[in-house]
Amino acid sequence: MSQNPVRIAPSILSADFSALGHEIEAVTEAGADWIHVDVMDGHFVPNLTIGPVVVKALRKHSKQPFDVHLMVTPVDALVPAFADAGADVISFHTEAGPHVHRTIQLIKSFGKKAGVVLNPSTPLSAIEYVLGDLDLVLVMSVNPGFGGQAFIDSQVRKIAALRKAIDALGKPIDLEVDGGINPHTARLCIDAGADVLVAGTAVFGGGSGGYAANIKALRG
Numbered sequence: 001m002s003q004n005p006v007r008i009a010p011s012i013l014s015a016d017f018s019a020l021g022h023e024i025e026a027v028t029e030a031g032a033d034w035i036h037v038d039v040m041d042g043h044f045v046p047n048l049t050i051g052p053v054v055v056k057a058l059r060k061h062s063k064q065p066f067d068v069h070l071m072v073t074p075v076d077a078l079v080p081a082f083a084d085a086g087a088d089v090i091s092f093h094t095e096a097g098p099h100v101h102r103t104i105q106l107i108k109s110f111g112k113k114a115g116v117v118l119n120p121s122t123p124l125s126a127i128e129y130v131l132g133d134l135d136l137v138l139v140m141s142v143n144p145g146f147g148g149q150a151f152i153d154s155q156v157r158k159i160a161a162l163r164k165a166i167d168a169l170g171k172p173i174d175l176e177v178d179g180g181i182n183p184h185t186a187r188l189c190i191d192a193g194a195d196v197l198v199a200g201t202a203v204f205g206g207g208s209g210g211y212a213a214n215i216k217a218l219r220g
């Protein structure tokens, strides 16, 4: 298995929104490898969060890569603004297109890493013909829209199948999982072949004194 080292990406969706700059500094200090930013449009998903202006303002609070998860449709018109705001990885849902291959090329044209997100019901076949163009695949282990939901077990099988497909290609494509990650589900995902774990509640729950221990507990 050519899994990359495990990286933990705290989702700032569960941070204190009145102090996001401080929260990002605290979680970076605590050992976060990436900063996961959930962008929701109140249309593709039933929640509304932050836009590129906020991402740009937050960018200076950490040197770690910003992993921007776009839950917006249509997606292409917003890609330039998030690239300019300082995103390092930009991921979008296959359903948010309408043209998945075009959006991947658009993200790459800004020199950013391109990721595609698979909802719990989205089959692997949705990315069969673009897998080799991707830097990252994100498996949703909850339905997108909210933090604090329960992990959907069926996604472990999808992670394992994706690990096989990535290894067969022989490219260092990151395999990320998002939703319901805690020390127990983190272990299931790592064992199935995941190498980037997003966690909101499990990192930010309980106050900043616990961030370092919370991140460490997810590394397995």
Ligand code: DX5
Residues within 6 Å of the ligand: 011, 013, 014, 036, 038, 069, 142, 143, 144, 145, 146, 147, 148, 149, 178, 179, 180, 181, 198, 199, 200, 201, 202
């Ligand atoms: C859900 C978001 C997740 C969410 C994870 O739409 O994509 O990143 O914040 O939250 P937890 O870790 O609490 O499930």
Ligand code: ZN
Residues within 6 Å of the ligand: 011, 036, 037, 038, 069, 178, 198
């Ligand atoms: Zn996310």
